[in-house]
Amino acid sequence: MSRSLRPLFATAVIFAIAYALAVLQFPGMFSTRVLGNFLTDNAFLGIAAVGMTFVILSGGIDLSVGAVIGFTGVLVAVLISWAGLHPLAAFAVALLVSAAFGAAMGLSIHFLQVPSFIVTLAGMFLARGGASVITQDSVPINHDFYTWISSLIIRLPGGGRLSFIGLLMIGIFIVGALLAHRTKFGSYVYALGGNAVSASLMGVPVARTTVAIYMLSSVLAAVAGIVFSLYTSAGYPLAAVGVELDAISAVVIGGTLLTGGYGFVLGTFVGVMLLGLVQTYIIFDGTLSSWWTKIVIGVLLFLFIVLQRLIFAASSSGDRAPEKA
């Protein structure tokens, strides 16, 4: 067991070292205020990354996440501000729409037998285009319910604030971890990612599981979209462009193998926090420009992929080990 936990451990250690180094340089970073903001600022990314973890564990990929976040934001904003619906009703509509959307993608992937990558690409175009057709502009949301949710915060000693959306992300991570590691559905997902053919021979309901995985990813992306609309109090069709890449990066950095079948939901949490740390560090430093974020994330991504290769080349003797690394 300890052997299979190694990548998760490696990620956690790297996060701890990186955070310690950052605190050594800027003692102000070690405060509940910064930690609380970590959670709030990355809530939507974290929630989307939980769904992405399941998709990647099953050996697929979901490129439509960012577009679904944008679409949900617009849909919710339009339903509340233009149609006068109560936010909770609007949330329900958004979740239903996204569930149907994810189910359609899962059905296409399974029954057309095409790579998930191209189906979710079409899904991305569809969701982004749908959002832009509804409106081109940012639609503001002014509703008492939104003000009320934003006022739900737990004050921590030291001036920190745990917001509702930050706590929601943590809750979803816990539920996601239980779902992945403690339920039948979770073991189906791992089996599918390990080897789809043998999984189906062993009696895993491949069609149902595939559809459920993409539904889960789309629904969580819609939750992320709702959280994003709570965070910005608006819906904008071009919101969250490229979040799918951040989510994939967080999953990979969190130690989940991109070929599927191996990984941890909680690793993704560490991955999201590491991405947040990079951004916070760059803001604290002040002299570094924002583009360093992208470069550092790219470098981290590369390091973790190589690390995975090394660990798995070392543990599987039958496989041809890479000659250079």
Added chain:
Amino acid sequence: MIRRVLRGLANPQLLALVGVLLINWALFPGFFRITWQDGRLFGSLIDVLNRGAPVAILAVGMAGVIATKGVDLSVGAVMAVSGAVAATLVVAGYPAPVAVASALAVGLACGLWNGFLVAVLDIQPIVATLVLMVAGRGIAQLITQGFIVTFNDPVLVFIGTGSFLGLPMAAVIALVLMVLVTLLYRRTAIGLFVEAVGVNRAAASLSGIRSRMLLMMVYGLSGLCAAVAGIIVAGDIRGADANNAGLWLELDAILAVVIGGTSLLGGRFSVPLAVMGAFIIQAMNTGILVSGFRPEFNLIVKAGMIFLILLIQSPLASRLAPVRLRPVGEAVPK
């Protein structure tokens, strides 16, 4: 020979292109009007060629990559990097040929880096090229220091907006590249090797194909093509925009290759059909614009098109339709 040419013409891609153009014509009667002005051709059709050129060039490189069962997500970012290199060097006072050569070299290096990750470190292509897709725009911004570097260098501007024999320079470059790369693949055995690696890399390696070299080559070519497209886009707007140059074009390029009948599962591929796919996409874009629809419908139409192609290529359709509907790259039996 004549029969081969005729058979080549009767493919679904050409029919689709003609169909899209005819729909455009029905929606906008002036679509086929081409005028000669200031020593160059003008008209919607020429516009399709001009605007479609960057994606067509990307598709030239991408076709080989997808044929090896890979994918190159980094081409959009590489476009931004090479555009930034060319613009920065020109602004710094270097002559244009040096700037262009450096930009091409940087693109090639990016492609070889991807190839190294895929071929030597055995990382899946989506992930390997994701690294550069994420980091590439950061690198481009690092080069331009976050500014949009504008320039007035006549050579670069000519590459982006000039015309050759009345045709837009960008389209001419795309067609020349297409012919050169097609000759490279089809007049040598390289194309066959690429397909062999795509169908089964282990078997190809065992039968003596140097699959590592080959993978490095196709990814290098893809990077080089991305650099060419990046220079064209930079020349077109007379500036290097690290944030927006080539944004999402990798997806259009992949779509173009898929429309061109190459299966994402590797195997048979065709560079000219991929280029035709790029022009089909652009014809749709232009059609939506000239017929007065809002450009946002573009994305929805594209999504519908992907779905249609997947449906046609799926095993389901081949079971239902007895006639040979499928284009060149039919899915390789697993």
